[in-house]
Amino acid sequence: xxxxxxxxxxxxxxxxxxxxxxxxARAEGIAAKLIPVPRHLSTDCGMALRIPRSEELQVRALLExxxxxxxxxxxx
Amino acid sequence: MxxxxxxxxxxxxxxxxxxxxxxxxxEVGANPGRSGHRLAVEAARIVYGTREALATxxxxxxxxxxxxxxxxxxALNLALIGLLRRGDHVITxxxxxxxxxxxxxxxxxxxxxxxxxxxxxxxxxxxxxxxxVIRPNTRLIALIHASNVIGTLLPIAEVGxxxxxYGLLFLVDAAQTAGAVPIDVEADAIDLxxxxxxxALMGPQGTGGLYIxxxxxxxxxxxxxxxxxxSHSESEEQPGFLPDRYESGTLNGVGxxxxxxxxxxxxxAGVQRVREHELGLTRRLLDGxxxxxxxxxYGTKKAEQQVATVxxxxxxxxxxxxxxxxxxxxxxxxxxxxxxxxxxxxxxxxFPEGTVRWSLGYLNTVAEVDxxxxxxxxxxxxxxx
Ligand SMILES: Cc1ncc(COP(=O)(O)O)c(C=O)c1O
Numbered sequence: 423x424x425x426x427x428x429x430x431x432x433x434x435x436x437x438x439x440x441x442x443x444x445x446x447a448r449a450e451g452i453a454a455k456l457i458p459v460p461r462h463l464s465t466d467c468g469m470a471l472r473i474p475r476s477e478e479l480q481v482r483a484l485l486e487x488x489x490x491x492x493x494x495x496x497x498x
Numbered sequence: 499m500x501x502x503x504x505x506x507x508x509x510x511x512x513x514x515x516x517x518x519x520x521x522x523x524x525e526v527g528a529n530p531g532r533s534g535h536r537l538a539v540e541a542a543r544i545v546y547g548t549r550e551a552l553a554t555x556x557x558x559x560x561x562x563x564x565x566x567x568x569x570x571x572x573a574l575n576l577a578l579i580g581l582l583r584r585g586d587h588v589i590t591x592x593x594x595x596x597x598x599x600x601x602x603x604x605x606x607x608x609x610x611x612x613x614x615x616x617x618x619x620x621x622x623x624x625x626x627x628x629x630x631v632i633r634p635n636t637r638l639i640a641l642i643h644a645s646n647v648i649g650t651l652l653p654i655a656e657v658g659x660x661x662x663x664y665g666l667l668f669l670v671d672a673a674q675t676a677g678a679v680p681i682d683v684e685a686d687a688i689d690l691x692x693x694x695x696x697x698a699l700m701g702p703q704g705t706g707g708l709y710i711x712x713x714x715x716x717x718x719x720x721x722x723x724x725x726x727x728x729s730h731s732e733s734e735e736q737p738g739f740l741p742d743r744y745e746s747g748t749l750n751g752v753g754x755x756x757x758x759x760x761x762x763x764x765x766x767a768g769v770q771r772v773r774e775h776e777l778g779l780t781r782r783l784l785d786g787x788x789x790x791x792x793x794x795x796y797g798t799k800k801a802e803q804q805v806a807t808v809x810x811x812x813x814x815x816x817x818x819x820x821x822x823x824x825x826x827x828x829x830x831x832x833x834x835x836x837x838x839x840x841x842x843x844x845x846x847x848x849f850p851e852g853t854v855r856w857s858l859g860y861l862n863t864v865a866e867v868d869x870x871x872x873x874x875x876x877x878x879x880x881x882x883x
Contacts, residue, residue: 436729436742437531438562441539441546456542458534468534468728469542489560491739 430478431470432485433463433493440469443481443490450484452477463496472498499829500866505646505674505807505857506833507696507703511760512861515700518759522752530751531728541751548758549741552699555761555769556691557682558709565744566707566754570673570694571597572722573708576744577669577690578602578640580719584609586637591623591652592616592845593645596838598671602640611635619846620798621650625657629664638667643675647842647855648797649780649804651679658687667714673697677761678776678805678860680769689713695753698772698859700760705753708744716743723747764860772860776806779858779867783808786871792878796846796853806862809846809853812874814883820854828873832856 434440440456447454452473459470473481478495485492501509522544528537530545549561558564567573578601582588588605590598592614606612613631617623628639639661644651654670661668669690672681676691677698683691688711695705710719716738724736725746737743764772780801787795792813797804812820821834835852836843843849856870 435737435739436562436727437542438546438549438741439739441542442562444543445546445550456534456539468532469539470534 428475429472429498430475430495431457431460431463431472431498432481432495433459433470435491435493437469439490439492440471442488443471443485443492446484446488446490447471447473447481450480452481454481460498499831500870502830502832502856502858502862502866502870504697504859504862505837505855508698508700508859510861511700511702511756512763514763515702515756515759519702519752519756522755526751526755529728530749530754531745532726532748544755544758545749545751548754548761551758551761551765552693552707555681555765556676556693556709557684559684562740563710563712564707565710565741566705566749567744568704568750569696569706570671570692571706573692573706574598574669574671575601576708576719576722577692578605579722581638581667581714582610585611585635587611587613587633587635588638588640589613589615589628589631589636590640591642593621593623593647593650593652593842594640594642594839595646595671595673595842596840597673598640598642599841614841617650617652617845619796621645621648621652621842621846622798622803623652623657625653625660628657629660632664632666636664636666638669640669640671642671643681644679644805644807645797645839645842646674646807647837647839647853648809648846649674649807649857650797651675651804654688655686661689662687674805674807677764677769677772679773683709683711695757695760699757700763701757702753704750705757710740710744716740721746767860775860776858777801779862779864780804780806780808782864782867783856783858783871786867787874790871790875790878792883793874796848806858807855808857809848809855811848811851811853812878812881815881817852817854820877823877824854824873827877828870830870830873
């Protein structure tokens, strides 16, 4: 299933971690948006954080700095 | 009407809280952890906002270390029953609420060992007495932060340091203090902090929770409830991460929306300012009570050593009679009796008859304190000894 060009999603264990990540990413000016987990990636919590692929490294660094646990980052 | 029962439930609530709850019911309403659509996301955001506000208020660096439940009782049960096993030793005080005492009594029957350190009749605790009863198998110190009967504050920061020194976990029952007194879980060396939403935190009934610090190994803290969390749905095992491990079942979304608004209200006012206002009211109340004949006040009688909760008796009158007449003749609402704390009343010497308790909140005024004092004075005067 093709997604929007140049987007990626971050997958989380916990819904509340996904919310925390969205909050932190937006505070850094990253255009992050919570979306339902795309079915072909289907993991656990019902929400994933969609981010521009170009910002993946920045988002990973941010999550690691804040100690927000995530499962994986996948291209859309 | 003068409401002096804030230690039972804080009331009235600032309008922001009611608005946040009405907004949740009218505009959001979805399940805060179960779906990915916009209303579910919005509900989850509101719940996260409440976690974040509480984290700011209590000096908690990671909001996900707060797990929500129905009240302080649930949080205290999770901490005590989840942590303590046969052969473990736990230390507590003689001022505790039944929400600590009763789970501990049940654990005693399962082979947990218990030491109760006695407080003075003013409710004061000497931290060295805690240190003196530490054993090789001591696991936990569980302490009330302020008495719900006489308001006396216990020296949690000092006890926290002792717990750290001996490698013990430290559980604080902050039901009477969260929102009323500055708390910093890191400075006070608190590993587990139980709070309730409906008292000084300004939220509605049915909200509360437990802070779980990094020194608590999650695999050693068993959940009380297991079930759906919206996460790891493919697995039939309870998740191991925070907050999901301890948040099975749909949260009280509307309640947590209100609690978040309550905590933000406090953050805006500043807990220090809340504390100063309540100190002023408490001083005035203690001064006034000291001037009414036949009134016996319990506790340290020093506002700085307590929260805004004062217990007293009138010589020659039953607490229940005083309470009923205050309500019927003067529209003053308070709580009389044992306040779910028989041990505390034994400590202060008022078991089994109890006391009359006036408990104030941030929204009480000087005028209300003066009116309540005048009412009590006239009630005493009109009642022969
Ligand atoms: C010291 C103390 N601990 C625990 C509780 C229990 O709070 P809740 O009834 O909200 O569970 C209360 C209040 O009733 C209390 O005063």
